Amino acid sequence: MTEASETRRRPSGEETKVQGEPISYSKYVLVWLGLIALTCTTAVVAGINLAALTLVVALLIAVTKASMVVNIFMHVKFEDKIFKVFLGIAGFTIFVIFTLTFMDVFFRR
Amino acid sequence: MSEIAGTIEETEDHAKHLHRDEKGAKMGMWLFLLTELLLFTGLFLMYSVYRYLNTADFHRAGLETHPLFGTVNTMVLLTSSLTMVLSIAAIQRGRKWLSVGFLSSTILLGLAFLVIKLFEWSLEIEEGLFPGSQILLSKPNGEILFFGLYYTMTGLHGLHVLAGMIVLIFMLVFILRNKITKDDYIKLENAGLYWHLVDIIWIFLFPLFYLIN
Numbered sequence: 001m002t003e004a005s006e007t008r009r010r011p012s013g014e015e016t017k018v019q020g021e022p023i024s025y026s027k028y029v030l031v032w033l034g035l036i037a038l039t040c041t042t043a044v045v046a047g048i049n050l051a052a053l054t055l056v057v058a059l060l061i062a063v064t065k066a067s068m069v070v071n072i073f074m075h076v077k078f079e080d081k082i083f084k085v086f087l088g089i090a091g092f093t094i095f096v097i098f099t100l101t102f103m104d105v106f107f108r109r
Numbered sequence: 110m111s112e113i114a115g116t117i118e119e120t121e122d123h124a125k126h127l128h129r130d131e132k133g134a135k136m137g138m139w140l141f142l143l144t145e146l147l148l149f150t151g152l153f154l155m156y157s158v159y160r161y162l163n164t165a166d167f168h169r170a171g172l173e174t175h176p177l178f179g180t181v182n183t184m185v186l187l188t189s190s191l192t193m194v195l196s197i198a199a200i201q202r203g204r205k206w207l208s209v210g211f212l213s214s215t216i217l218l219g220l221a222f223l224v225i226k227l228f229e230w231s232l233e234i235e236e237g238l239f240p241g242s243q244i245l246l247s248k249p250n251g252e253i254l255f256f257g258l259y260y261t262m263t264g265l266h267g268l269h270v271l272a273g274m275i276v277l278i279f280m281l282v283f284i285l286r287n288k289i290t291k292d293d294y295i296k297l298e299n300a301g302l303y304w305h306l307v308d309i310i311w312i313f314l315f316p317l318f319y320l321i322n
Binding site: 039102105 | 132135136139140143146147150154157158161162176180183184187188190191193194195198298301302305306308309312313315316317319320321
């Protein structure tokens, strides 16, 4: 992140402006506002009966919030590719674990 | 010959002082975070399977948790993540005291989260909803499982919040002693990564335990 910020800062020359930094304070605050808004949304939606969709909607909102935290707060969006490979492998492993386990749950007789 | 040796020595000496593998430090941190993720994955897996097998019981039990506590705690933890990144952003700009302020807020918000959790658990224990209580044991198996998982998962998460707070207190001391500065703040970044992971785990715990209707 520092490397990226340095190279990005150099062309603009000055670093007096918050603009030149990798991520400005205000961008973090905006992401936080988005996270709070999604939390309110998910709490309100839970009160509406969407039957089977309730869980899907709640999980989709949770995944959205998590990806905002991972990408912006944890800077993964601005990191080298290797960090995304790490996360991809971990995500795939978790997917496989869930799939295989549920194959067992669904089809065991 | 000796000149070359001298140059090499000098270079090595130079490298010893300047070399800081920040990317390596961050990669190590991420690998550790992924093991933490797998730890919680096991618990989420157990929750999913038991919920699938005991859907009705989980719904009934889910109505007995307190969504207000859960929602407020979600906000508290999300806000603590914000102050965490702001603390890093401040140190990057060389603003030590601003960074100290934000980091202290993060620690205090972590404490607030645990205090709210304490009130919540006290309320539930008063209602007789704790593992092994007669009231809980008289309920169907699915509800007993739900509350077992509830205490295990939020409890383990709470321990992570506590661990995170201890790490952040160390970071605070490092900043105050100028061990973390504008030019060397990888420790603070890594501590922040841990804090955000704890936040992410809560983001998933929240709908699974509090938002069942």
